[in-house]
Amino acid sequence: MPPTLMTLKVLLPFQVFAEKAGVSRIVAETREGSFGILPRRLDCVAALVPGILIYETEVEGEVFVAVDEGVLIKAGSDVLVSVRRATGGTDLGQLRDAVEQEFLSLDEREQNVRSVMAKLEVGFLRRFGTLRHE
Numbered sequence: 001m002p003p004t005l006m007t008l009k010v011l012l013p014f015q016v017f018a019e020k021a022g023v024s025r026i027v028a029e030t031r032e033g034s035f036g037i038l039p040r041r042l043d044c045v046a047a048l049v050p051g052i053l054i055y056e057t058e059v060e061g062e063v064f065v066a067v068d069e070g071v072l073i074k075a076g077s078d079v080l081v082s083v084r085r086a087t088g089g090t091d092l093g094q095l096r097d098a099v100e101q102e103f104l105s106l107d108e109r110e111q112n113v114r115s116v117m118a119k120l121e122v123g124f125l126r127r128f129g130t131l132r133h134e
Contacts (some may be wrong), residue, residue: 004039004077008055010065011082018065018088020057026079027054028072037074046072050099052092053081063088066095068102 005024010017026037029051037044053065070083085102089095 006037006039006074006077006079008079009081010053010067010086011080012086013084017083017086020055020060020063022057022059023055023079024058025054025056028081029053037072037079039077041074043076044072044074048072048081048083052095052099053086064092064095066098066102 005022006026008018008020008023008026010019024039027034028037028046029049030046031049034051035046048067048070050068051066053067054062055065056062066087066089067081067083068085070081073080073082087095087098087102089098
């Protein structure tokens, strides 16, 4: 029986970053640590954190992709990775630096937006709590 291989799609919000057939293994990073996916693994869903996604094909060998946070879904032989940003490259050190500089550090504007949203949520919950007591 020939070995079963996977098809990997890395999706960004407005485009397909990569679509690879013949993938023999994938390694991704979650909050709990790295985990591997082989072709016969059961279907699963995982929340990804900024880090390095590794996949291997017979033609390209081991390929590294720096990814931002997102989600990974394995259904049958199809693996979909949907992330906010991704960067490819051959130098693992440069990719790790890209993850640290671009993906892990929120820019000032995004921090301000998150702060304002948190204040709005707290205000809404306080008002909602007072309505329930009246």
